Amino acid sequence: MAGSHRGGQGATIYSVAELAGVSIASVSRVLQGSTAVSERTREKVLAAVEQLNYVPLSAARSLAVRHHEAHGLVLPELTGPYYAELLLGFETRAAEHGHSVVLLLAEGKKDLGRSVRQLATRVDGLAMLGSASIPEDVVMSLHGSKPVVLIAGDAHLGVEAIGAENAHSAQEIAAHLIGHGRQRLLFVGDPGASPDVRDRYHGFVLAHEAAGRAAAEPARIAFRESDGTAFADELLSAGDRPDALVCANDELALAIMHRLQDRGLDVPGDVAIVGWDDVMTARYVRPGLTTVRQPVHELGALAAERLHERVSGGEPHEGLQVLPTSVVLRESCGCAPRATRHTDH
Amino acid sequence: MAGSHRGGQGATIYSVAELAGVSIASVSRVLQGSTAVSERTREKVLAAVEQLNYVPLSAARSLAVRHHEAHGLVLPELTGPYYAELLLGFETRAAEHGHSVVLLLAEGKKDLGRSVRQLATRVDGLAMLGSASIPEDVVMSLHGSKPVVLIAGDAHLGVEAIGAENAHSAQEIAAHLIGHGRQRLLFVGDPGASPDVRDRYHGFVLAHEAAGRAAAEPARIAFRESDGTAFADELLSAGDRPDALVCANDELALAIMHRLQDRGLDVPGDVAIVGWDDVMTARYVRPGLTTVRQPVHELGALAAERLHERVSGGEPHEGLQVLPTSVVLRESCGCAPRATRHTDH
DNA sequence: CTGTTAGCGCCTTCAT
């Protein structure tokens, strides 16, 4: 049972115990700070730990204490600043609580359900995006065995959920467009793609109802830039062109705006365009893109916080907590240049 | 030793063995596919596994097999598309090999060394960005005990390193600017911040030497947009303004360009600007930003691949492998509109 | 082919 004393690699609790001339129990004690230890042994142990560069093997510790000090985060993908920011907020807060984060990207996984269950095996709790399309039964089977928090998803059968406000800001931004005198608004994005988009379209419809008008059917296209570009081309060749586009996210809005401009259209003159997320490009482009900003970082941090509460024995919060968003008015909606102001929700 | 049969939560190898009416060894066998098992028991086990929704506890398995089926990735931060893309490539490839990825963000960690060592405790190998400023001794202590690959860092004392080409493309882009008749080029970014920036500045100097000119000292500013904006203001009030800026990354280039334009300068008329990374904004902005594109995704994937090779018993590759980059010519350098073309390195 | 058993490294009562 002699431990190899060279480098922190193979150092085990046994090797430090041996080096320090004490029992492994004592080593564990000073490291866990659980029970009192004599100053004498504490010093010897610490010295040995230092010399051997010892760090307890996480798997062994996990097995013994029956938890992992780690959280899982499953994201659909990683394009655009949204997910990165969310991940950042999550990792930061998780780390503050001493938790590692193991990441799972849904995109491209052949058997997502299996991947998630496998992930669940090495963490204390999971946070997942509603748009990651995790099989419903997988979520439910996890829930009950491990803390689960859904981000930007619906509050399902009792699983904790958090998200950013959507409907109100959508209604506001659509109403804003109508206020600018726009007559034919079009919602660009697929409400079926995620709860977020669904709620945004809902707000869009509400704004129309409030104005005594009927909302047009949404243009159900995907999120990527290429989809936006293709859509812009369609728009160009279509007969009755809308004079305002409410896009499900900024990537879409930007791609469409860029293409339209290239083809000689004036934005916002010929057509106003607004998006969602307030990505970096939104403020660099001309005209500046009017959009709605979400507290993405906070959302990530909140998810980590909730998980922490849960593994610490806390009760799950009920229903869905929604974080406020704010619409950022720039010029693409028809506002006068530099009229930048925000409205909170 | 009776297992709780409700839900996959507490299901252990014992509970499935009991349910299936076999020994735990048999369960392990069919799950590991190691030794042959009779069709009869295999079926019983599989049925029990299915019914109990059993997945082996990763910690227990890790302890027994002495590896984790997970890789660690330590990034300095997560702003901009660079890290996200790298992470994406890494996670994707890691997942293909059946490895989980646990992420560690260096920024804001009080005791990075400890965090990294702690991370090392739950993974089979680590990949880290050269710019994450991991203490040298920590890297070296890890190296030798676990596979380590450095991304965009220097090939240190035998640790495996990979990166994207920097000097050549920097030299080319600087020469390109000189070819446009620019007289006073300025490099914006701190060569001391990372090996990448250092190498880029080196190429910048090389281009000057090749043209029989002396390169100016770099403007040593940080990476963020705010730094760029502040720098642009400085430039505006300075007496002898450069007529071409080679920026260490696109965020910087974009921020500077935007501010300069706001203040009435013409880009590239008054000053040409080029950047690095080819972020999304680079192609949306007017004029389009000339920049150099790096195979970031591939870099991440390669890192994961190398780690996989190593944990599979492969020998570490020697020296530093560099992936080719390509300069993307748009208009901010002085090229005529739409003259988009690439040059590979 | 299958069951029994000895660890993997660590934490934690339980005695001392």
Added chain:
DNA sequence: ATGAAGGCGCTAACAG
């Protein structure tokens, strides 16, 4: 205050 010993869940010999 300290050591001895059992157990966390799983894998891998080792016997049958």
